[in-house]
Amino acid sequence: MIDLVDVSKSYGKGLPAVNHANLHVDKGEFVFVVGSSGSGKSTLIKLLMKELDSTSGQITVSGERLEGMKHRRVAKYRRKVGVVFQDFRLLRDRNVYENVAFAQRVIGRPTRVIKKRVPEVLQEVGLAAKYKSFPDELSGGEQQRVALARALVNRPDILLADEPTGNLDPKTSEEIMKLLEEINDRGTTVLVVTHNKDIVNAMKKRVVTMHDGIIVSDEREGGYHEA
Amino acid sequence: MRPSTIWFTLKQGIKNIKRNWMFSIASILTMAACIFLFGIFYSIVNNVNSMTKKLEQEVPITVFFDEGTTQEEIDKIGELIKVRPEVEKMEFESAEEAWENYRNIYFDGSDAAEGFKDDNPLVNSSNYHVYMNDIEKQSELVQYIQGLEHVREVNQSEEAAKTLGSVNRLASYTSIAVIAVLLIISIFLISNTVSVGISVRKEEIGIMKLIGATDGFVRSPFVLEGMVLGLIGAAIPLIGLYFAYSSAVKFVFTKFSVLTSVVDFIPVADIYRTLLPVGLALGIGIGLVGSFWTTRKHLKV
Numbered sequence: 242m243i244d245l246v247d248v249s250k251s252y253g254k255g256l257p258a259v260n261h262a263n264l265h266v267d268k269g270e271f272v273f274v275v276g277s278s279g280s281g282k283s284t285l286i287k288l289l290m291k292e293l294d295s296t297s298g299q300i301t302v303s304g305e306r307l308e309g310m311k312h313r314r315v316a317k318y319r320r321k322v323g324v325v326f327q328d329f330r331l332l333r334d335r336n337v338y339e340n341v342a343f344a345q346r347v348i349g350r351p352t353r354v355i356k357k358r359v360p361e362v363l364q365e366v367g368l369a370a371k372y373k374s375f376p377d378e379l380s381g382g383e384q385q386r387v388a389l390a391r392a393l394v395n396r397p398d399i400l401l402a403d404e405p406t407g408n409l410d411p412k413t414s415e416e417i418m419k420l421l422e423e424i425n426d427r428g429t430t431v432l433v434v435t436h437n438k439d440i441v442n443a444m445k446k447r448v449v450t451m452h453d454g455i456i457v458s459d460e461r462e463g464g465y466h467e468a
Numbered sequence: 469m470r471p472s473t474i475w476f477t478l479k480q481g482i483k484n485i486k487r488n489w490m491f492s493i494a495s496i497l498t499m500a501a502c503i504f505l506f507g508i509f510y511s512i513v514n515n516v517n518s519m520t521k522k523l524e525q526e527v528p529i530t531v532f533f534d535e536g537t538t539q540e541e542i543d544k545i546g547e548l549i550k551v552r553p554e555v556e557k558m559e560f561e562s563a564e565e566a567w568e569n570y571r572n573i574y575f576d577g578s579d580a581a582e583g584f585k586d587d588n589p590l591v592n593s594s595n596y597h598v599y600m601n602d603i604e605k606q607s608e609l610v611q612y613i614q615g616l617e618h619v620r621e622v623n624q625s626e627e628a629a630k631t632l633g634s635v636n637r638l639a640s641y642t643s644i645a646v647i648a649v650l651l652i653i654s655i656f657l658i659s660n661t662v663s664v665g666i667s668v669r670k671e672e673i674g675i676m677k678l679i680g681a682t683d684g685f686v687r688s689p690f691v692l693e694g695m696v697l698g699l700i701g702a703a704i705p706l707i708g709l710y711f712a713y714s715s716a717v718k719f720v721f722t723k724f725s726v727l728t729s730v731v732d733f734i735p736v737a738d739i740y741r742t743l744l745p746v747g748l749a750l751g752i753g754i755g756l757v758g759s760f761w762t763t764r765k766h767l768k769v
Contacts (some may be wrong), residue, residue: 290678292678312683313682313683316677316680316681316682316683316685317680317682318680319677319678319679319680320679320680324678324679330671330674330675330678332671332672332675343675343676343679344679346472346473346476347676347679347680347681347685348679348680348681349473349685351472352472355472391679392679395679395680
């Protein structure tokens with residue numbers, strides 16, 4: 242599902258943000274990417290989203306080679322990859338339903354499909370009752386659920402989560418992680434970048450640790466190690 | 469594009485206009501000024517053209533012949549003039565007809581002309597009235613006719629031809645210059661309005677990009693915004709000008725009734741047959757160019 246072969250990314254003359262990284266993630270896997278600030282985790286997500294181009298190496302996601310991908314192909318590619326962020330990135334002037342429907346609208350889904358699919362996905366994330374609420378009327382956990390619903394509404398093959406619990410309290414973080422696990426159980430490959438030691442240690446999933454752009458460890462049912 | 473997507477794009481475009489209403493109004497007003505001036509110059513140039521054409525056909529060149537020129541030779545000269553491309557039509561006036569016309573005009577109702585009895589004082593005044601289809605070629609034609617054998621004199625209204633020609637050219641050049649400057653200002657203002665819209669919606673655009681919106685989808689509300697601004701900016705002056713034109717024509721004929729026989733304005737419906745589609749297309753076109761150019765420049769999608 243995700244293949245990185247000797248991937249590097251440099252921004253300037255200093256150390257590369259990602260340095261000769263090799264990573265293989267199978268379909269349906271749940272992977273944590275951990276590491277301190279500046280270790281290259283976010284750059285990795287940006288490379289996978291094709292927000293950045295690698296300096297060298299090969300990246301293949303869901304059967305598509307990212308280096309040299311034509312600009313007009315990028316939009317189609319991104320529809321296969323859902324993404325959520327620490328700051329939720331919701332549209333403040335639209336309610337829950339409209340925020341999720343927006344993701345379907347931009348890929349040209351007809352209204353009748355949107356009307357059927359949006360309530361379904363809101364049900365999945367446990368927000369069906371709050372579809373009329375605006376982001377500012379919701380708690381942090383609820384906002385992250387909306388972001389998750391938006392990422393999932395187009396049924397992506399892969400879900401990338403960049404610090405999804407960074408702004409949440411421990412209890413809400415646990416709930417969001419549980420939700421990510423359920424999403425993974427339904428067959429979506431999930432890759433989570435996080436700092437949250439407790440959750441990583443509790444969930445016993447695959448853990449990839451990065452330090453100064455290098456993947457220093459990759460453990461099945463691993464834990465959070467300070468590099 | 470699906471109807472729901474078109475509707476969504478349309479709503480976004482209108483929303484952009486409302487959000488930046490001050491910039492939108494500035495764009496509309498500049499566009500309106502541009503199209504208004506375009507309309508005025510278009511009307512002036514067309515009316516001057518039409519009047520020139522009318523004069524071209526009404527003011528003839530008169531050709532007189534040497535004393536003793538036979539009718540056969542006069543006919544020959546007529547044949548040579550008639551084949552010239554700039555000649556619309558020509559009429560022959562015999563010496564008798566010339567004297568008759570002169571009498572009618574200058575001795576109308578008086579007995580003074582009776583003194584001449586049967587002596588025609590204009591015995592050598594048989595002539596051709598040559599009407600042209602392009603008054604600017606008058607000098608050329610006059611030169612040609614003067615070079616013909618047995619031609620004594622050629623009378624022309626050179627000043628009228630020159631003045632009309634230069635008025636027409638001046639109006640055309642001035643209008644082109646003014647419109648060009650206003651076009652540039654309009655494009656700049658529309659571009660500015662659209663870039664404000666882009667900066668306000670930066671976050672939304674970022675989200676759209678991440679969830680797989682195509683370049684066209686992201687850009688189309690902004691391009692539409694520019695086109696709507698252009699359309700409104702063109703429609704307002706065109707409506708205003710329609711009524712202003714009719715009123716101006718009425719005003720000229722009421723206040724300067726002496727002009728009724730001299731000038732003949734083109735009816736507003738005839739002017740608008742071209743001005744309306746061209747004006748609207750110009751407005752929408754400027755909006756399209758301004759916004760498309762800006763989205764290409766500022767919207768790295």
